[in-house]
Amino acid sequence: MSTLASILLTAAGDLAGPVIRKILGDRLGGAGGELAGKVIDVIAEKAGVPAEALPDQPPDDLQEAIVAAEPEAADILMAHVESQRLMNETLKAELDKGGPTWTWAWRPSWMWLLAFVWLYALILRPLANAAFGAAIEAVDLTILMTLTGVFTGLYMGGHTAKSIMSGLRRHPDD
Known part of the structure; x- marks a missing residue:
């Protein structure tokens, strides 16, 4: 081209x-x-x-x-x-939507926290254990995956879940 x-x-x-x-x-x-x-x-x-x-x-x-x-x-x-x-x-x-900081800052804060915890669990902890012969205990990846899934659900799917639930409450057969 x-x-x-x-x-x-x-x-x-x-x-x-x-x-x-x-x-x-x-x-x-x-x-x-x-x-x-x-x-x-x-x-x-x-x-x-x-x-x-x-x-x-x-x-x-x-x-x-x-x-x-x-x-x-x-x-x-x-x-x-x-x-x-x-x-x-x-x-x-x-x-510029204003309001208290907590109303919008929780999303980027959780993103950075989860990114750091995943980095720690998969890269930093194993490197420290290998380099220094340490026995740092691992983060349970199933808990980390659940926490990440809950955050993703709240961040991306909160309104979808809310719409589904309100739709179920107004079902015409009820």
Whole structure:
């Protein structure tokens, strides 16, 4: 795909197709990026050939396809920018929701605690026992797995379980 993108980049540069040049350039992930792939598909569609056949097209046909694809490429870029903006707003809303720290801090705290306990149980404790000849007692992995499962259930499935339980309470046959 990088050869194809470099050919298209050169042709777009010759035509001064600024949007296509920007999308195919390194600023948005290079030739292998999803955005670049979409633009290449649009150019191929305008040329009337599959994307793999674009390098074999005459330069004039390729330039015409790039000029024809420029408005759609701009729309693709704007959709990508809007998607990024919405994602940023969502993340910012998560951080700015306010309230007492404990209402949101329990999730990352438990994630870090569980990550450390798993690291200790599977790597640090055996290394310390081997390196120093110590006999540090192991954490029971079944308990650790149960604790991890309960946390995951609360973190990821709490609302699902709540919905199921409320649905069971309002069953039409009752």
